[in-house]
Amino acid sequence: MAKIKESSTQQSNKRQATLxxxxSxxxxxxxxxxxxxxxxxxLAGPRRxxxxxxxxxxxxxxxxIQHLKELETDKLITREAKQVVPPVVVxxxxxxxxxxxxxxxxxxKWAALESNATPVDTYGLFS
Amino acid sequence: MAKIKESSTQQSNKRQATLxxxxSxxxxxxxxxxxxxxxxxxLAGPRRxxxxxxxxxxxxxxxxIQHLKELETDKLITREAKQVVPPVVVxxxxxxxxxxxxxxxxxxKWAALESNATPVDTYGLFS
DNA sequence: CCATATACATACTTTTTGGTAAGTACTTGT
DNA sequence: ACAAGTACTTACCAAAAAGTATGTATATGG
Structure with missing residues (x-):
């Protein structure tokens, strides 16, 4: 998917940092x-x-999908596929x-102080 | 320093995201x-x-220096140079x-729950 | 007069991330 | 028979981020 070179300096630095x-x-x-x-x-609820x-x-x-897969392997989200056609994946x-x-x-909070932009909050999760 | 292509899709996506x-x-x-x-x-104090x-x-x-400069232009840090030789920059x-x-x-806090690694806290800022 | 210390700068290459474009499988509706 | 909808996959290319290597100025100590 995304070919990574495990042995590279960048990877070992990254690993160290996250540890x-x-x-990081x-x-x-x-x-x-x-x-x-x-x-x-x-955060607003499950989504297809x-x-x-x-x-x-x-x-x-x-x-x-690339990000969804990464989030899934990082266990931040779960994927649930219903065996129907057309497919339904939540x-x-x-x-x-x-x-x-x-x-x-x-x-x-920090961004609200520092940035002069008004972030979009469709679901009103932060109000 | 790091040549960026302002007109690229990546840049405009990034700009939108940070706004x-x-x-982001x-x-x-x-x-x-x-x-x-x-x-x-x-965080532990000014450093040369x-x-x-x-x-x-x-x-x-x-x-x-690349990161120091970026942090400086983002106004997260300040640079103070004393006019002496050899140079002193804080x-x-x-x-x-x-x-x-x-x-x-x-x-x-989140990382402490999720990660099984023990982060390094030289100055004890988090204990 | 040569090495040392400090705080950089610059050219170049590698690695990683993100984007473009096109294709797949399977079934229902027309 | 064929277009449409859903959830993807794949090959390829562009852009950005990180890393390597080397060079610069200035004054002081030996």
């Missing part, structure tokens, strides 16, 4: 371009693949995923 | 490979260029930089 530094650890899990948005939508796709228009299908946050809430809120 | 999503906003500021570590050391370099052995000088966190503390602590 020693909690911040977290960023490593939620740091993909679209991951925060995916998590945001799932297509619902996520429509909720995040600029994302490509490749990036969407993604939900795990307990770990939901536990990110305080982190996200702390970030939200 | 609309507080999490924060990650954009502290998401460099070594930035969390640099911030960690500066060389002190940071020694405190973070695997970092290269290129990455160190970096310190700004008020914004120090205000990251709650974010870092929230991340620390």
């Amino acid at each position: 020693e530094c909690p911040v 650890y977290v960023i490593n899990k939620i740091g993909g371009r679209w991951k925060p948005l995916i998590i945001y939508h799932l 693949y297509n619902e996520l796709k429509k909720a995040i228009p600029p994302i490509t299908e490749k990036m969407l 993604y939900s946050l795990t307990v770990s995923g939901k536990a990110l809430m305080p982190v996200i809120q702390a970030m939200g | 609309e999503c507080p999490v 906003y924060v990650i954009n500021k502290i998401g460099g490979r070594w930035k969390p570590l640099i911030i960690y050391h500066l 260029y060389n002190e940071l370099k020694k405190a973070i052995p695997p970092i290269t000088e290129k990455m160190l 970096y310190s966190l700004t008020v914004s930089g120090k205000a990251l503390m709650p974010v870092i602590q929230a991340m620390g």
